[in-house]
Amino acid sequence: MSEALARIRPEARMVSICLASYVLAAAGLLEGLPATTHWRHAEDFQRSFPAVRVNPEVLFIDAGRVLTSAGAAAGVDLCLHLIRRNHGSGIANQVARRCVIPPWRDGGQAQFIERPVPEATDTGTAPTRLWALERLDHPIQLTDLAAHAGMSRRTFTRRFRAEVGESPGKWLTQQRIDLARHLLEHSDLSIDRIAERSGFGTAASLRQHLRGAVAVSPNAYRKSFRS
Known part of the structure; x- marks a missing residue:
């Protein structure tokens, strides 16, 4: 698959959702570019592809030709971003309402990482x-x-x-x-x-x-x- 991606014409736009960023990075398509992936795998992703400028905090990143998103839900936000960019906010809002999802979450918004409530133990903090x-x-x-x-x-x-x-x-x-x-x-x-x-x-x-x-x-x- 990486070989096939590398043969895609230069003007083509490529999008990854969640861990599909590994495929783009393995094909060399993210080298030197900002990119994101699911926050649980961000450290491994950075170790595996040190030439990629990984940002684990955001929902998605539009780097022009290549766009990457965090988790699966963030992938929906990225798709709405593409619809908005290509067809306008009106069409994007219609799609969002039909899918019963928020019409807009900015790509720079942080990933919604749930933080566990501490266990009620009798020791420690x-x-x-x-x-x-x-x-x-x-x-x-x-x-x-x-x-x-x-x-x-x-x-x-x-x-x-x-x-x-x-x-x-x-x-x-x-x-x-x-x-x-x-x-x-x-x-x-x-x-x-x-x-x-x-x-x-x-x-x-x-x-x-x-x-x-x-x-x-x-x-x-x-x-x-x-x-």
Whole structure:
């Protein structure tokens, strides 16, 4: 298949969905180009094809002649992107409504990676993580987390990194972002109220953090889930 792809005429447009990016990369068609694939396989993909500029955070990438998407659902977004580019937003929206899917999710929007709730064990930092998740609308400092776990700040940070793979502060911010995204998707709360509920305090702070995470504003994010 890789040999057949390599013989495709130069002006042809090629699209991969999910792990089909491996086929394009094996044929040398992604060398030096930005590309994406399913986030679970992004590290392996980068190791296998170091000349490819892998971005595991986005839904899809339009590199001109070659377009790649993340998971299967992101492939639908990429197809709608192609329809919109070739036939206009009106036709793309009609297709989206017929398929009962959101009419627009920008390619630069982050992949919707579900983060598991920590197991309720009696050891380590899991109980403290559960405690924090129940009060995201309150200010929570490293000192609070360490005190709840009965550890020093240094010990708690070391244990937390070993169990979770990131710092307590980064994890806490991500949980606030995840809660805000859930409320934007499933509630009619105002942006100000969602900012309060998720612990960001102000709409401006929520806007800044959400843009950093998924590259869209709260209003644009909410709009993408409503036809």
